[in-house]
Amino acid sequence: MEKRIYLDNAATTALNPEVFEAMKPYFLENYSNPNSVYTFAQQSKKAVEEARETIASLIGAKPNEIYFTAGGSESDNWAIKGCADAFSAKGKHMITTKIEHHAVLHTCQYLEKKGFEVTYLDVDENGLVSLEELENAIRQDTVLISIMFANNEIGTIEPIREIGEIAKKHGVLFHTDAVQAFCHVPMRMDELNIDLLSASAHKFYGPKGVGFLYLRNGVKLGAYIHGGAQERARRAGTSNVPGIVGMAKAAELAVQHMEENSRKIAAVRDHLIERVLAEIPYTRLNGHRELRLPNNANFCFRFIEGESLLIMLDQKGICASSGSACTSGSLDPSHVLLAIGLPHEIAHGSLRLTLSEETTMEEADQVADSLKGIVERLRSMSPLYEDFVKKQSETEK
Ligand SMILES: *Cc1c(COP(=O)(O)O)cnc(C)c1O
Numbered sequence: 001m002e003k004r005i006y007l008d009n010a011a012t013t014a015l016n017p018e019v020f021e022a023m024k025p026y027f028l029e030n031y032s033n034p035n036s037v038y039t040f041a042q043q044s045k046k047a048v049e050e051a052r053e054t055i056a057s058l059i060g061a062k063p064n065e066i067y068f069t070a071g072g073s074e075s076d077n078w079a080i081k082g083c084a085d086a087f088s089a090k091g092k093h094m095i096t097t098k099i100e101h102h103a104v105l106h107t108c109q110y111l112e113k114k115g116f117e118v119t120y121l122d123v124d125e126n127g128l129v130s131l132e133e134l135e136n137a138i139r140q141d142t143v144l145i146s147i148m149f150a151n152n153e154i155g156t157i158e159p160i161r162e163i164g165e166i167a168k169k170h171g172v173l174f175h176t177d178a179v180q181a182f183c184h185v186p187m188r189m190d191e192l193n194i195d196l197l198s199a200s201a202h203k204f205y206g207p208k209g210v211g212f213l214y215l216r217n218g219v220k221l222g223a224y225i226h227g228g229a230q231e232r233a234r235r236a237g238t239s240n241v242p243g244i245v246g247m248a249k250a251a252e253l254a255v256q257h258m259e260e261n262s263r264k265i266a267a268v269r270d271h272l273i274e275r276v277l278a279e280i281p282y283t284r285l286n287g288h289r290e291l292r293l294p295n296n297a298n299f300c301f302r303f304i305e306g307e308s309l310l311i312m313l314d315q316k317g318i319c320a321s322s323g324s325a326c327t328s329g330s331l332d333p334s335h336v337l338l339a340i341g342l343p344h345e346i347a348h349g350s351l352r353l354t355l356s357e358e359t360t361m362e363e364a365d366q367v368a369d370s371l372k373g374i375v376e377r378l379r380s381m382s383p384l385y386e387d388f389v390k391k392q393s394e395t396e397k
Contacts, residue, residue, distance in 0.1 A: 077107050
């Protein structure tokens with residue numbers, strides 16, 4: 001087996017060793033419950049509150065607007081169900097998009113069963129929502145707009161500033177699932193009209209199982225987990241002290257190096273994209289060419305099954321994905337690729353490669369070389385491709 005090349009950083013990232021070192025004392029030395037009264041516990045309480053301040057300052061928020069959770073899915077659930085619960089007297093209508101993560105989509109479907117009405121906005125061929133369609137979808141009884149900051153499959157970055165302005169103009173709350181974007185693209189809560197924002201540490205070289213919900217002061221949601229008084233009595237449960245400390249450290253490092261890292265990752269990504277598009281025929285790049293996460297490349301190879309591609313890449317030590325980690329194992333094509341207008345047979349041949357700070361040009365070249373060979377081999381076994389080539393040569397005659 002060759003050396004592993006990990007290109008599935010949208011599914012999860014490696015823990016930064018510096019982050020691990022910051023967490024370690026809160027596993028081994030100070031394991032205290034931050035809510036206890038003795039001096040031993042004061043230190044872990046302080047660590048949690050410092051982490052809150054760090055994260056708040058990185059996004060132009062106030063510390064009391066940051067609520068620690070167990071990750072992106074929980075933050076999304078809380079934001080959406082919380083608004084449904086708190087504001088159903090105003091109305092029972094929500095607006096989201098067809099390309100959201102399942103943590104948002106399935107939560108909206110759950111609310112539909114509870115009597116809510118949800119508008120799922122279309123996106124264009126690049127995955128962008130239309131601001132005009134958004135504005136037209138707003139009604140008297142709309143209580144929440146939930147639109148992701150950046151898409152986890154195709155990397156497209158949505159017009160968050162403009163969406164926030166529309167939401168504000170109509171007095172509707174705006175939640176954004178920023179799990180893929182937070183710490184990868186700049187964002188300031190004091191400059192954007194975002195009322196609720198979800199983030200998750202394991203998508204930016206932090207630990208798994210910890211995230212946060214930014215909840216703008218004045219947005220009065222009830223408790224999501226009932227029990228103790230942690231997180232201002234809104235999210236009960238003993239704080240995940242090492243996780244929270246690790247998340248803040250990871251965020252600090254990521255924001256500090258965001259510009260140089262983005263530039264470096266995008267350069268490797270662009271090289272990979274250029275080679276794949278130039279050297280493998282009948283291939284398309286999915287997602288917006290410029291308004292895109294720096295580490296995302298998503299392709300469709302015609303006449304190929306994405307699953308076979310993944311297995312053959314795996315045999316070469318390359319970790320990739322056909323879309324979202326959450327849909328792998330299912331035979332349905334990605335809802336995101338269908339939403340950007342791809343027919344089923346093309347959406348089936350998708351491949352998502354998501355790079356990290358550690359991905360090198362040499363690795364990108366190795367992956368491009370491997371892909372070229374694998375796609376050729378798979379196509380040589382495809383009767384559809386054989387037919388296609390035959391027809392092509394006939395029309396050329
Ligand atoms: C990964 C991801 C989630 C889920 O986050 P977890 O911390 O794994 O629960 C939600 N939304 C998006 C866009 C994601 O990429």
